[in-house]
Amino acid sequence: RKEVEQDPGPFNVPEGATVAFNCTYSNSASQSFFWYRQDCRKEPKLLMSVYSSGNEDGRFTAQLNRASQYISLLIRDSKLSDSATYLCVVHNAGNNRKLIWGLGTSLAVNP
Amino acid sequence: DAGITQSPRHKVTETGTPVTLRCHQTENHRYMYWYRQDPGHGLRLIHYSYGVKDTDKGEVSDGYSVSRSKTEDFLLTLESATSSQTSVYFCAISATGQSTGANVLTFGAGSRLTVL
Numbered sequence: 448r449k450e451v452e453q454d455p456g457p458f459n460v461p462e463g464a465t466v467a468f469n470c471t472y473s474n475s476a477s478q479s480f481f482w483y484r485q486d487c488r489k490e491p492k493l494l495m496s497v498y499s500s501g502n503e504d505g506r507f508t509a510q511l512n513r514a515s516q517y518i519s520l521l522i523r524d525s526k527l528s529d530s531a532t533y534l535c536v537v538h539n540a541g542n543n544r545k546l547i548w549g550l551g552t553s554l555a556v557n558p
Numbered sequence: 559d560a561g562i563t564q565s566p567r568h569k570v571t572e573t574g575t576p577v578t579l580r581c582h583q584t585e586n587h588r589y590m591y592w593y594r595q596d597p598g599h600g601l602r603l604i605h606y607s608y609g610v611k612d613t614d615k616g617e618v619s620d621g622y623s624v625s626r627s628k629t630e631d632f633l634l635t636l637e638s639a640t641s642s643q644t645s646v647y648f649c650a651i652s653a654t655g656q657s658t659g660a661n662v663l664t665f666g667a668g669s670r671l672t673v674l
Contacts, residue, residue: 451600481662490648490665491601534600538661545617546661548600 448473450547451537457553464525468552470535471517479538480511480518484531485551491534494520525556561585564649564666572674577636579669581649583629589652590632591616591663592624594645601648607632608655639673646670 453470460466472480480497495502497509497518508521518537522529535549561584571577581590592604593616603616605624613624621643623635636643647670650663 479661488668490667491663492665493662496662545603546663548602550598550600 450474450539451535451549453533453535453549453552455550455552457555459555459557460525461557462525462527464556465521465523466525466554467519467521468533468535468554469517469519470537470549470552471515472535472537472547473516474537474539474547475513475516477516477537477539480509481536481538482507482509482518482520483534483536485534486531494533522554525554527556527558530554530556562649562651562664562666564647564669566669567667568670570672570674571639573640574638577639577671577673579634579647579649579671581632581634581666583632583651585651585653585664586629587651587653588629589655590626591650591652592622592632592634593648593650594618595648595668596645604634604647636671639671641673644671644673 450473482494483491484494485491495504497511501510506523510519532551532553534551537547539545539547563582565580591606593601595601602618604622607613607626625633646668648668649666652663
């Protein structure tokens with residue numbers, strides 16, 4: 448089982464739709480979680496950190512479910528500019544502390 | 559945006575030749591990283607630095623070396639490039655290290671390397 452798994456998509460949604468991505472992780476000791484966004488042929492950029500209580504930034508909401516070991520990203524009122532790949536990142540705790548990157552979920556928002 | 563630049567942005571080279579990629583930052587961040595990104599793989603850490611002259615290996619360090627003689631510069635060298643090193647290379651910086659949970663990275667624009 449991969450340490451971090453994401454549905455690769457692509458998710459094709461119309462403008463204004465609500466879309467949700469999940470990301471599962473295997474290490475129950477993981478402590479920090481992030482969503483990065485990567486546009487085609489560009490560098491990843493931090494979208495938001497994911498806090499235990501869940502957090503919201505405008506149209507974006509991130510949730511953490513420790514019991515089931517997954518994090519989610521909800522995008523409301525999708526815009527064309529939201530089209531990108533969304534990378535799930537987990538900070539692996541313990542003796543081998545490092546960031547583990549998912550392969551990403553591709554989103555295409557259509558007019 | 560954070561001041562982080564990579565050079566060259568694109569390079570085509572032949573198998574067996576040495577290649578050096580440069581990462582330059584103006585943020586005075588202590589930590590710098592080199593990642594590679596390939597289809598079917600998440601971003602993979604090659605090497606990282608936690609200060610001038612302080613570097614350590616990542617998960618895919620074979621065939622790569624790094625140097626950091628100044629806070630602002632982190633060089634990645636392929637001593638003898640192979641076709642398996644064809645990839646997109648990203649430099650990243652952070653104010654905190656991987657031992658902390660708040661390890662947020664800022665990336666450069668990437669260097670696309672093709673080894674023929």
